[in-house]
Amino acid sequence: MRRILLTAAASLALMTAATAQTAKVSVTAIVEHPALDAVRDGVRDGLEEAGYKAGDNLEFTYESAQGNPATAAQIAREFVGNSPDVIVPISTPSAQAAAAATRDIPIVFSAVTDPVAAGLVASNEAPGGNVTGVSDLSPIAEHVALVKEVAPEAEAVGFIYNPGEANSVVLLEYFREAAEKEGLSVVEAAANKSADVQAAARSLVGKAQAIYVPTDNTIVSALESLVAVAEENDLPLISGDTDSVERGALASVGFNYYEVGKQTAEVVLRVLKGENPGEIPVTFATGTDLVVNRKAAEAMGVTLPQAMIERASKVIE
Template identity: 85%
Template sequence: MRKLLLIAAASLALATAASAQTAKVSVTAIVEHPALDAVRDGVRDGLEEAGYREGENLEFAYESAQGNPATAAQIAREFVGDAPDVIVPISTPSAQAAAAATRDIPVVFSAVTDPLAAGLVESNEAPGGNVTGVSDLTPIAEHVALIRELVPSVESIGFVYNPGEANSVALLEHFRNAAEEEGLSVVEAAANKSADVQAAARSLVGKADAIYVPTDNTVVSALEALIAVAEQNDLPLISGDTDSVERGTLASIGFDYYQLGKQTAEVVVRVLEGEDPGTIPVTFASGTDLVINRKAAEAMDVTLPDEMVQRASKVIE
């Protein structure tokens, strides 16, 4: 009897130790800006809601590459050396760096526009390997329609992007196709680094009737420079993410990047609980919100249609 009690006690101790085991989640982003920061915070809060709390049973590490792909690769290698349970790269460059650094540690990406084009998965339905995650593919067709509604006379749209970001190249193709269906032309303006954003924006003056900024990390990190050019030249500036509207773009249709982070946390939890990431389909951001900025409209000499104001999810005064 005493032997049975000892065995039961030992089993209980092992079960308790297993349940108290600390999960290690390492998060990295290519750069710090409001949208990507919101994803990071959403991941942390989503894990907490699922029972993983820092200081108790979660070790949560975060590193930013400060816009440098070489630094992103270095961070990925450091994370692999730390042997976390899951690596969570935010943005396409960080995801590519993490995927290249390990074939064993699960990688759950977030805010990646086109995982297939970025070479991260074999397919969205069956990723294969050790990588899966959540895409932030934006509603491009709705953005083109929004630009036409705001600027009825529009004929050409400027597209500011970093051609070195795979997600931005994919978005350019989607955007060009959507614009062509509406009979609109697209004028490209390349910015290989954040310091180039202002010059890229200026190159569009006199060539474009409006400017579109996609969810490009290089451009969004220097958004204020782009906003200044738009305001100085009465060029309507529409963004691919709603967080940028808070910073001074005219409008956007999109989703909450904080909620995107919480969606990502759900996938991380599945992996922590034993699922193979290669069998978890890539999921896509859910929710569509129209956000408009009255102050930006005034600065860019745009009259907001009453019907648009009435249907907006949020109006920034």
């Protein structure tokens, strides 16, 4: 009897140890800016709400590539060497780097515009392999409608982006298609690094009557230099993410990226519980908010329509 009791006690100890085992989640982003930082925080907090607390039963690691794709690849290899339970790359470049570094460790991406076009999954419905995640495909048609609303006389809109970001190339095509339906031509301005953003913005002066900045990590990381050009030249600036409105863009319809992070945490939890990421369909960010910035509008020589102000989820004075 004593031997049986000891065996039962040992089994209970093993079960307790397994339950208390620390989960290792490694998070990386291509660059630090408010939207991507909010995703990171949402992932961490979503895991904590589910019982995984950093420093207790969760080893939560975060690294930024500071806008450098080579650094993103280096971080991905470093993460693989540490054998985490899940890698969470935020943004398309970081997700591509992680996917290139491992075909074994589960990857749950976040804030990726088009996972299929980026080569991350076979399809959104059946990703296959070791990758799934949350897409933040922008509501492009609504963004074009905003351009028309704040600049009804505009004939051309500038699209400023980094052609090295696959997500931005996809968004350009979507934006061009939506803009042409509304009678707007699109003028491209390329910036391969953050230091080039201001010059790219200046190249649009005299060619476009409004500027649109997509959820491009290179451009958003240097948004203030773009805002300065827009204000100097009375060019309304519409952004692809609402966090950029806080920083000086005129308006956006977009997602709450903290909530996108929490959506991502839900997928991470499914993987931690043993599901195969390749069998979890890609999910899409939900919920869109209209955010407008009165001060930015004034600086850009725009009078915001009263109807826009009234339907806004948030008005920045």
